[in-house]
Amino acid sequence: MLNIALPKGRLGEKVYGMFAAAGYECPAILENNRKLIFENERAGVRYFWVKPSDVAIYVERGAADVGVAGKDILLEYAPDVYELLDLNVGRCRMAVAAKKDFRDDTGRTLRVATKFTRIAREYYASLGRDIDIIHLNGSIEIAPILGLSDVIVDIVETGKTLLENDLEPLETIAPVSARLIANKAAFKFKSQAIEAIQEGLRRQVKYDD
Numbered sequence: 001m002l003n004i005a006l007p008k009g010r011l012g013e014k015v016y017g018m019f020a021a022a023g024y025e026c027p028a029i030l031e032n033n034r035k036l037i038f039e040n041e042r043a044g045v046r047y048f049w050v051k052p053s054d055v056a057i058y059v060e061r062g063a064a065d066v067g068v069a070g071k072d073i074l075l076e077y078a079p080d081v082y083e084l085l086d087l088n089v090g091r092c093r094m095a096v097a098a099k100k101d102f103r104d105d106t107g108r109t110l111r112v113a114t115k116f117t118r119i120a121r122e123y124y125a126s127l128g129r130d131i132d133i134i135h136l137n138g139s140i141e142i143a144p145i146l147g148l149s150d151v152i153v154d155i156v157e158t159g160k161t162l163l164e165n166d167l168e169p170l171e172t173i174a175p176v177s178a179r180l181i182a183n184k185a186a187f188k189f190k191s192q193a194i195e196a197i198q199e200g201l202r203r204q205v206k207y208d209d
C-alpha cells in the first residue's frame with residue numbers, strides 16, 4: 001500500500017483528479033468531507049488529507065511515501081525529500097510587494113513582513129540587503145498599510161489581493177506550482193509503485209502552449 005499525502009482544499013481536489021485519471025481512483029474521497037483517510041486496496045493506495053503546509057513533513061518523516069506540496073513550502077522548509085514532478089497546477093509566484101508610493105531607502109534596514117522567513121532571508125541575502133524580518137501568520141498585506149513593514153514577501157496568484165489593498169508587486173522571487181514529492185527511503189524500497197504513479201501523473205500534466 002502506498003501512502004499519499006494530499007493538500008486539503010481546492011488544489012488537493014484538482015490534484016486528486018490527476019491521480020484518479022492516472023488510474024488511482026478512490027471515489028469515496030469526494031463524497032465525505034470530514035473523513036481524512038481513504039483507501040483503495042485494489043489500486044494499492046491510501047490517501048490522506050493534510051494541511052498543505054504539513055505535506056512535506058509527512059513525506060520527509062515517512063508517514064507518507066509520496067505527497068503533493070507547493071514549491072513555496074519546499075523552498076521555505078527545505079525538507080529532505082525527492083522532488084519528482086512539477087504538476088503545473090496551483091501556479092502562482094512568490095513576490096515582493098509594497099505600497100504604491102514606496103521608495104526604497106537603501107541606507108535603512110528594510111522591514112519585511114512575511115510567513116516565508118527563509119525565502120525572504122535568502123532572497124535579500126543574495127542582494128546583500130540588510131533586513132528586519134517580521135514573521136506573520138496571515139493577512140500579510142495589512143503590514144505595510146499599517147506601517148508595520150516596508151514590504152511584504154508573499155504568494156501572488158491573480159494579484160487581486162494586492163490590488164484591493166493598494167499594494168503593487170515589485171519583484172518576483174520564484175515561480176510556484178504543485179510538486180510530487182517522495183520520501184527518500186520509500187523511493188528506494190517502493191520504487192516500482194512510486195515510479196508507476198510518477199509516470200501516470202506525468203501523462204496528466206497539462207502544459208500551456
Ligand code: PRP
Pocket residue numbers: 137138139140154155156157158159160161162
Ligand atoms: C494567499 C496569499 C495572498 C493571496 C494572493 O493567501 O497570502 O493573500 O493568496 O492571491 P491573489 O493574488 O489571487 O489575490 P491564502 O488564500 O493562501 O491565505 P493566507 O492568508 O493564509 O496566506
